Amino acid sequence: MPEPxxxxxxxxxxxxxxxxxxxxxxxxxxxxxxxxxGDNGAGKSTLVKTVVGVHPxxxxxxxxxxxxxxxxxxxxxxxxxxxxxYQDLALAAEVDPAANMFLGREILRPGLLGKLGFLDKxxxxxxxxxxxxxxxxxxxxxxxxxxxMSGGQRQGIAISRAVTWAxxxxxxxxxxxxxxxxxxxxxxxxxxxxREHGLSVVLISHNMPEVFEVxxxxxxxxxxxxxASLRPAEVSMEDVVAAMxxxxxxxxxxx
Numbered sequence: 001m002p003e004p005x006x007x008x009x010x011x012x013x014x015x016x017x018x019x020x021x022x023x024x025x026x027x028x029x030x031x032x033x034x035x036x037x038g039d040n041g042a043g044k045s046t047l048v049k050t051v052v053g054v055h056p057x058x059x060x061x062x063x064x065x066x067x068x069x070x071x072x073x074x075x076x077x078x079x080x081x082x083x084x085x086y087q088d089l090a091l092a093a094e095v096d097p098a099a100n101m102f103l104g105r106e107i108l109r110p111g112l113l114g115k116l117g118f119l120d121k122x123x124x125x126x127x128x129x130x131x132x133x134x135x136x137x138x139x140x141x142x143x144x145x146x147x148x149m150s151g152g153q154r155q156g157i158a159i160s161r162a163v164t165w166a167x168x169x170x171x172x173x174x175x176x177x178x179x180x181x182x183x184x185x186x187x188x189x190x191x192x193x194x195r196e197h198g199l200s201v202v203l204i205s206h207n208m209p210e211v212f213e214v215x216x217x218x219x220x221x222x223x224x225x226x227x228a229s230l231r232p233a234e235v236s237m238e239d240v241v242a243a244m245x246x247x248x249x250x251x252x253x254x255x
Contacts, residue, residue: 003066005030005168005200006082008051012059013043020046022224023060028169028204033191033201034213038221039244047221048171052077052084081167087174089158093147097139098128100146101161129249131160134197135190151185159190169200176210188214208237220244 006028013021021043026214029033036044049055051062053071061068064080071077074084074147091100092171102124109116125142127239132139146154155175172191176184191214194201205211212232220228220243228243243250 002030004028004063005065006051007063008047008060009063010060011047011057011062013046013048013050014054014058015245020224021050021057024221024224025226026051026219028200028202029217030200031062031195031198032216033195033203033214035203035205035215035218036221037205037208037211037240037244041223042221042244043224044221046224048084048173048202048204052082052171078165081168082114082169082171083162084171085158085162085173085175087177089154091154091158092144094145096125096144097132097142097146097149097157098125100157101128101131103161104163127164128160131164132156135160135163135193136186137190138172138186144250150183151178152180152186155179155183155187159187159194163194164181164214166199169202171202171204173204174206175203176205176207184210191244206231208240211240212237222246 004027008024008026010023010025011021012023016150024043024047026036026047038044046055050057051071053073053076062071064067069080091104093246098121107120107123109120116131129142137160139153146157159175176187176222179187188210191201191203203215215232218230218232218240219226220230220240222244227249232241239248
């Protein structure tokens with residue numbers, strides 16, 4: 001096996017008296033889709049937020065390409081090439097898709113106008129359109145406000161932004177939770193395209209058919225710990241659910 005691009009080892013995270021993570025592990029190899037699954041309260045989102053710098057771990061270590069790292073903020077995660085698509089998408093609704101794509105990374109116009117703070121909106125729109133085409137994101141009017149766009153279009157913008165700036169890993173937290181059938185299909189296709197671009201994807205999802213369709217590996221969390229690391233070709237959906245509930249253990253299949 002290649003060296004993991006990200007490895008979280010024995011992560012403990014407490015919120016007051018509540019231990020959300022009790023020694024959780026996560027392993028992500030280059031150019032693979034890892035599904036992170038578990039029942040409500042299993043610690044999935046907390047683990048991801050700990051890895052990407054939203055919550056500092058109380059115990060444990062995070063390795064990036066084999067070396068220990070300290071990720072104190074999401075900006076430090078981005079410096080490592082890690083981007084995250086959160087459930088709320090973190091989009092600015094009152095501006096257009098290009099402005100969202102370059103939020104905090106705006107391109108300035110050349111020369112004096114750039115020094116005065118004028119933005120190169122044409123360049124940002126051109127690069128955004130290229131990113132949307134590459135990922136198959138369909139946006140009819142790229143000059144429209146994001147507030148007027150569908151849930152699927154917003155999700156596509158958020159994923160495109162993450163892929164544009166990520167060089168190693170994209171984390172996606174329930175990317176299809178509020179979408180219809182066609183929009184969900186588009187997002188699943190986009191996940192496949194992200195991997196084809198050489199990135200790894202960590203997908204948090206409750207939807208077992210989607211997990212089995214796109215994931216190379218499934219990591220199961222239960223009560224703040226990883227209890228199994230499974231390959232979809234070797235197990236059934238019922239097996240994964242049983243691991244989530246504690247009805248079955250799969251220690252012999254763990255990495």
